[in-house]
Amino acid sequence: ETGVTQTPRHLVMGMTNKKSLKCEQHLGHNAMYWYKQSAKKPLELMFVYNFKEQTENNSVPSRFSPECPNSSHLFLHLHTLQPEDSALYLCASSQAVRGVGTDTQYFGPGTRLTVL
Amino acid sequence: AQKVTQAQTEISVVEKEDVTLDCVYETRDTTYYLFWYKQPPSGELVFLIRRNSFDEQNEISGRYSWNFQKSTSSFNFTITASQVVDSAVYFCALSEPTQGGSEKLVFGKGTKLTVNP
Numbered sequence: 001e002t003g004v005t006q007t008p009r010h011l012v013m014g015m016t017n018k019k020s021l022k023c024e025q026h027l028g029h030n031a032m033y034w035y036k037q038s039a040k041k042p043l044e045l046m047f048v049y050n051f052k053e054q055t056e057n058n059s060v061p062s063r064f065s066p067e068c069p070n071s072s073h074l075f076l077h078l079h080t081l082q083p084e085d086s087a088l089y090l091c092a093s094s095q096a097v098r099g100v101g102t103d104t105q106y107f108g109p110g111t112r113l114t115v116l
Numbered sequence: 117a118q119k120v121t122q123a124q125t126e127i128s129v130v131e132k133e134d135v136t137l138d139c140v141y142e143t144r145d146t147t148y149y150l151f152w153y154k155q156p157p158s159g160e161l162v163f164l165i166r167r168n169s170f171d172e173q174n175e176i177s178g179r180y181s182w183n184f185q186k187s188t189s190s191f192n193f194t195i196t197a198s199q200v201v202d203s204a205v206y207f208c209a210l211s212e213p214t215q216g217g218s219e220k221l222v223f224g225k226g227t228k229l230t231v232n233p
Contacts, residue, residue, distance in 0.1 A: 090159075104163055105221060
């Protein structure tokens with residue numbers, strides 16, 4: 001595997017289900033991100049992890065719970081979602097060299113989530 | 117707060133035509149980075165270019181070229197001799213520091229480019 005991978009690619013869940021999205025990066029990066037892309041809004045950042053620590057939560061509802069056990073893996077745990085949470089969830093990673101400008105984020109293919 | 121505007125929602129061209137995608141940004145930062153990403157139907161965002169605010173040189177990569185003009189806060193993207201495989205949604209993005217000390221990308225709404233044979 002190369003780059004950033006995400007599983008599953010498609011997910012359909014009911015509002016009472018619990019599911020998890022997985023992201024894995026094979027680039028040796030230290031920062032990982034979750035973005036949400038819905039039909040009516042621009043891509044929006046949800047969470048950022050730098051060196052396994054959460055450094056950004058963009059006012060995301062608690063029904064979304066991220067987990068970053070190591071610099072290569074990122075999860076998004078989903079619980080009691082709403083139909084409006086249906087979207088493409090994109091994971092990204094970057095080198096995150098501290099104190100040195102903005103590095104480039106590389107994205108995975110996304111998980112297309114449908115909440116019924 | 118930073119803002120990125122891609123005024124062209126959809127563009128349709130015929131193969132071999134040149135096409136320019138516009139991007140206008142707003143920021144109060146003196147140091148910032150601009151990006152272009154391509155999103156084909158598969159969904160993955162493919163990185164195309166990163167440009168920092170101190171480098172106004174235009175860049176060319178094969179059929180792709182970028183025109184960065186700080187005076188007009190624009191970072192336009194031109195595809196020369198377009199091909200069907202260029203059909204995708206193209207996003208312009210601007211870096212923004214976060215309160216947590218990270219950097220995040222502020223994206224425009226994207227321009228959907230369709231290249232017809």
